[in-house]
Amino acid sequence: MVRKFFVGGNWKCNGTIEEVKRIVAFLNEAEVPPEDVVEVVVSPPFVFLPLVKSLLRSDFQVAAQNCWVRKGGAFTGEISAEMLVNLGIPWVILGHSERRLLLNESNEFVGDKVAYALSRGLKVIACVGETLEQRESGSTMAVVAAQTQSIADKVLNWDNIVLAYEPVWAIGTGKVATPAQAQEVHSELRKWLHDNAGVEVASSTRIIYGGSVNGTNCRELAKQLDIDGFLVGGASLKIFVIYLIKQPEPWKDQNNKQNANDKVILVMKIKKTNFSEKN
Numbered sequence: 405m406v407r408k409f410f411v412g413g414n415w416k417c418n419g420t421i422e423e424v425k426r427i428v429a430f431l432n433e434a435e436v437p438p439e440d441v442v443e444v445v446v447s448p449p450f451v452f453l454p455l456v457k458s459l460l461r462s463d464f465q466v467a468a469q470n471c472w473v474r475k476g477g478a479f480t481g482e483i484s485a486e487m488l489v490n491l492g493i494p495w496v497i498l499g500h501s502e503r504r505l506l507l508n509e510s511n512e513f514v515g516d517k518v519a520y521a522l523s524r525g526l527k528v529i530a531c532v533g534e535t536l537e538q539r540e541s542g543s544t545m546a547v548v549a550a551q552t553q554s555i556a557d558k559v560l561n562w563d564n565i566v567l568a569y570e571p572v573w574a575i576g577t578g579k580v581a582t583p584a585q586a587q588e589v590h591s592e593l594r595k596w597l598h599d600n601a602g603v604e605v606a607s608s609t610r611i612i613y614g615g616s617v618n619g620t621n622c623r624e625l626a627k628q629l630d631i632d633g634f635l636v637g638g639a640s641l642k643i644f645v646i647y648l649i650k651q652p653e654p655w656k657d658q659n660n661k662q663n664a665n666d667k668v669i670l671v672m673k674i675k676k677t678n679f680s681e682k683n
């Protein structure tokens with residue numbers, strides 16, 4: 405089963421109109437392989453979603469960073485899945501550790517959100533990951549399995565879910581999981597899916613890695629068998645160029661046709677210019 409490589413940029417709570425316009429203009433000029441080879445999704449804060457959607461090239465997609473757990477109504481400050489659908493936003497990130505930890509979102513709440521968003525037709529990037537304390541106490545797999553179980557409890561069809569493994573200790577710390585550490589959890593997660601959600605789900609669900617991914621470390625990470633892409637935070641706030649390294653031209657055969665069996669390796673070359681710097 406070929407899993408299309410997935411690259412997400414999570415801008416978190418950052419940006420101004422000017423900065424957003426600048427990074428979108430930059431992305432629009434980036435040379436990337438066709439969308440049937442790599443899926444690129446950027447996730448700006450809610451207020452910039454319409455702007456980004458209107459300016460972004462059509463082969464890239466947009467994701468919200470959260471949505472409400474059920475139908476909208478008297479829930480001040482929340483954004484409903486229906487509103488995202490109404491705006492034509494195809495993706496939503498749910499269960500990010502910053503929301504789990506800072507806003508006390510429980511496994512069950514995240515599972516409910518994932519199920520509701522899917523039921524409205526959204527595609528979901530569902531995040532799981534352990535804290536440093538949990539890793540050091542040897543409970544990494546138990547933690548990510550429990551987080552994934554809460555989703556599996558509510559969801560039968562995994563077609564529109566991308567699972568993002570984001571170890572909390574690697575987020576925004578510059579302390580990236582080694583390719584072996586990441587691969588170990590990814591393969592365990594795939595095994596978990598196999599045992600609990602079925603063979604098909606295990607082989608087709610993309611499991612992407614997030615946590616201090618940058619242009620230097622992403623290449624080795626991408627080579628790992630069970631790493632199907634990235635959810636990039638800080639580095640996606642820089643003006644960056646996306647390169648897919650052709651080894652040689654892995655997505656094409658001799659007749660210049662796409663060969664989806666080859667692993668696509670992504671490298672983001674971070675330019676010196678920072679997203680938040682003014683021109």
Ligand SMILES: O=C(CO)COP(=O)(O)O
Nearest residue numbers: 414575576615616637638
């Ligand atoms: O949280 C992340 C993506 O959702 C990762 O953030 P960093 O890449 O800044 O570590």
